[in-house]
Amino acid sequence: MAAPDICSRSRYSSMTALEELNRTTLLCRDYVAEGLSDIEIGHSFRSLRVLCVSDLQNLSSHSGQTALVTLVSLLSRMGIQVGLAVPDVAMLFPQPPLSGSSLRSALIASSEIFVTGATVRCDSDCNPDLIFVLGDSKIDTGQANSWRLSGSDWYGALKMEESVKTKAWTAEWPIGSMVSAAMAANEAFKFVMRRLPLRDPADSIFFEPSPSCSWNFGSLPIRSQDVDLGEVDLISAGAISQAALYALMRLPKVFMWGRIFDDDVTGRSNLNRNMLTLVSDVGLKKVLVVAQRCGTKLRLEPVPNRFTHRPSNPRTLAPRVLVGVDDIPSRWQVQRSAPGWLAVGGTSHFSVSSSAHLPDEPCCGCLHPVDDPAGANPIPTVSFVSFWAGLAMAVRLVREALAIPYSRNQQHLWLTPLRMDLPHAGMWSPVASRQDCPVPCFSSTASCSKR
Amino acid sequence: MSVTAEKKFVVELVYNGVTKPLQVEPEEQVSALLQKAIAVFGITQQPHLLSLFRQDGSVVLENESIERAGIKPGEILLLRPNAVKGGSGLLRLAKGIVPTTFRTLRECGRGECECAAYWTGPAAENLVDGIEHPIHTRSPFGYQVDDNWLTEFWRRLAASKRSVKVQIHTHPGHAFHSAIDDEWPIVSQVGFVSIVIPEFAAGEPSLERAWVGYLQEDGKWRRLTSAVEAVIPA
Numbered sequence: 225m226a227a228p229d230i231c232s233r234s235r236y237s238s239m240t241a242l243e244e245l246n247r248t249t250l251l252c253r254d255y256v257a258e259g260l261s262d263i264e265i266g267h268s269f270r271s272l273r274v275l276c277v278s279d280l281q282n283l284s285s286h287s288g289q290t291a292l293v294t295l296v297s298l299l300s301r302m303g304i305q306v307g308l309a310v311p312d313v314a315m316l317f318p319q320p321p322l323s324g325s326s327l328r329s330a331l332i333a334s335s336e337i338f339v340t341g342a343t344v345r346c347d348s349d350c351n352p353d354l355i356f357v358l359g360d361s362k363i364d365t366g367q368a369n370s371w372r373l374s375g376s377d378w379y380g381a382l383k384m385e386e387s388v389k390t391k392a393w394t395a396e397w398p399i400g401s402m403v404s405a406a407m408a409a410n411e412a413f414k415f416v417m418r419r420l421p422l423r424d425p426a427d428s429i430f431f432e433p434s435p436s437c438s439w440n441f442g443s444l445p446i447r448s449q450d451v452d453l454g455e456v457d458l459i460s461a462g463a464i465s466q467a468a469l470y471a472l473m474r475l476p477k478v479f480m481w482g483r484i485f486d487d488d489v490t491g492r493s494n495l496n497r498n499m500l501t502l503v504s505d506v507g508l509k510k511v512l513v514v515a516q517r518c519g520t521k522l523r524l525e526p527v528p529n530r531f532t533h534r535p536s537n538p539r540t541l542a543p544r545v546l547v548g549v550d551d552i553p554s555r556w557q558v559q560r561s562a563p564g565w566l567a568v569g570g571t572s573h574f575s576v577s578s579s580a581h582l583p584d585e586p587c588c589g590c591l592h593p594v595d596d597p598a599g600a601n602p603i604p605t606v607s608f609v610s611f612w613a614g615l616a617m618a619v620r621l622v623r624e625a626l627a628i629p630y631s632r633n634q635q636h637l638w639l640t641p642l643r644m645d646l647p648h649a650g651m652w653s654p655v656a657s658r659q660d661c662p663v664p665c666f667s668s669t670a671s672c673s674k675r
Numbered sequence: 676m677s678v679t680a681e682k683k684f685v686v687e688l689v690y691n692g693v694t695k696p697l698q699v700e701p702e703e704q705v706s707a708l709l710q711k712a713i714a715v716f717g718i719t720q721q722p723h724l725l726s727l728f729r730q731d732g733s734v735v736l737e738n739e740s741i742e743r744a745g746i747k748p749g750e751i752l753l754l755r756p757n758a759v760k761g762g763s764g765l766l767r768l769a770k771g772i773v774p775t776t777f778r779t780l781r782e783c784g785r786g787e788c789e790c791a792a793y794w795t796g797p798a799a800e801n802l803v804d805g806i807e808h809p810i811h812t813r814s815p816f817g818y819q820v821d822d823n824w825l826t827e828f829w830r831r832l833a834a835s836k837r838s839v840k841v842q843i844h845t846h847p848g849h850a851f852h853s854a855i856d857d858e859w860p861i862v863s864q865v866g867f868v869s870i871v872i873p874e875f876a877a878g879e880p881s882l883e884r885a886w887v888g889y890l891q892e893d894g895k896w897r898r899l900t901s902a903v904e905a906v907i908p909a
Binding site for chain 2: 254423424426427429430553556557572573574575591593594595635636638639640641642643644646647648649650651653654655656659660661662664
């Protein structure tokens with residue numbers, strides 16, 4: 225795999241890539257030394273070479289294919305150069321936004337369609353900085369830092385090459401494979417951060433490699449019949465909603481219908497994290513892009529407006545609502561209009577907040593009680609953090625539809641995916657009812673009246 | 676010989692998934708623990724937004740001692756963003772504040788002049804339980820608060836450990852925040868709330884038609900879509 229020859233590209237192309245990676249650069253600025261330019265930070269990502277390896281057996285399952293596609297997408301959206309050492313196999317299920325019937329061809333065709341200059345090439349002889357290996361695929365040891373992605377339907381793991389014996393990917397459901405892909409993308413991000421000077425050397429603890437890590441969303445029996453998620457409205461067509469839909473589209477025999485609200489247009493700075501968006505979508509309404517990519521499996525009516533709460537007609541939303549909007553007062557408005565179950569996904573720098581709320585439970589106003597004025601500013605984000613938020617939201621929706629929701633003690637998940645090898649990377653908790661809930665919800669008013 | 680009991684204990688602080696121990700004393704204020712936690716993790720990005728959370732999801736109140744907050748040895752506390760601090764917490768309005776304010780503004784402005792009032796409350800709480808009607812000059816196009824009254828007002832607030840929570844004034848026509856309103860709030864603190872009542876407060880005593888906004892970090896005012904995003908009944 226050849227490094228991109230930035231010099232030979234037009235200056236315009238280079239500046240375009242910087243614009244597309246703008247939010248990732250902003251996130252790095254939480255920790256990198258003052259004085260580093262955007263060009264230097266961007267170049268650290270764009271010069272990283274990652275090789276993804278799999279044999280035929282590991283790509284013979286939908287979970288293995290999804291692990292590879294998701295990993296390539298998350299890496300590309302950080303501007304990283306990806307090499308593939310994989311056999312060509314038929315795609316078992318659609319993998320939007322990729323198209324085509326051959327997996328390897330579709331991945332190679334994805335070169336530079338996620339982020340300008342982020343290439344995907346079929347090249348096993350590329351002197352990679354990092355190698356990611358699917359399941360028990362064989363590789364020559366002793367090359368670069370390498371990790372193995374493994375897992376099952378709901379569980380994903382990532383382990384350094386020397387530490388393990390892993391099994392091949394065989395799972396039918398790909399939640400675990402998307403988990404392992406997100407953890408692998410995180411390792412690539414931290415590798416870049418370790419090459420950059422930090423403002424405070426003590427912060428290097430956040431970017432140390434994870435020798436072995438895993439995450440389990442909680443195993444549920446996989447149904448042989450269709451899973452109908454019913455009518456679902458999505459508030460926002462941004463990164464978190466797109467990640468949720470990306471995940472839901474990959475679940476076999478899962479269907480839903482509803483609406484998606486957003487008045488925004490796709491910008492270049494969205495490409496680093498919007499999983500259903502391509503470079504060619506810049507300038508298009510987000511809802512139109514998303515509805516088109518979701519097709520008939522997740523039938524979404526695009527509503528190119530902001531959702532507005534009407535006090536005179538408060539219950540105007542579907543029985544299930546997914547909220548991916550950053551603006552906190554907007555979350556309160558949606559909560560006031562939601563007649564039933566509502567899930568909220570959000571990110572804050574390197575952390576993810578995921579919650580679900582039934583009408584009689586403490587609501588999203590109890591969890592996010594005060595507006596964040598910084599929310600109006602450009603938000604620092606990176607592909608895998610937003611992806612975790614959407615993936616967690618998708619899992620909550622499926623569990624709700626299967627009538628096996630998380631317990632009250634798991635109403636909120638605060639997850640920081642940097643060091644998934646540490647015991648408190650993800651913390652589940654109940655949502656505490658607040659007397660000063662801004663919605664205000666039934667739970668908060670009931671707790672007030674008890675006092 | 677007197678024996679001094681060892682009261683210090685260790686709590687576990689979690690930030691960005693990383694856990695660090697910190698020694699605390701029961702009498703220590705939670706706010707001091709929070710500052711230590713921010714220092715231990717070297718956080719420079721918007722540290723004022725961070726709070727400590729227990730594993731049951733509840734926030735640890737900062738104006739209490741560690742003992743009163745019920746923090747136990749070995750307890751795991753999550754350091755994560757909560758909210759805007761510095762006065763922009765959701766304000767709880769004591770009963771009668773809105774109608775009393777409307778009556779004051781109406782009686783003073785008499786349908787032809789602007790008028791102002793300040794909502795006040797205990798400095799340590801997000802509660803509005805008092806109204807101050809300043810001495811001011813007035814006209815159909817504006818008002819100016821008397822300097823001496825203002826000085827005396829600040830003294831009174833300090834002595835009673837109270838603070839101004841909201842400034843509220845009337846406009847002749849529709850409600851908006853003028854350039855002068857933007858530039859001269861009585862409090863220039865992030866999160867400070869300003870309310871403008873239309874038509875010299877002649878309408879129903881309600882904030883439904885009011886302009887409600889707060890001061891952002893960048894010094895600009897942000898309009899809220901609804902008053903309930905800033906104030907709720909106590």
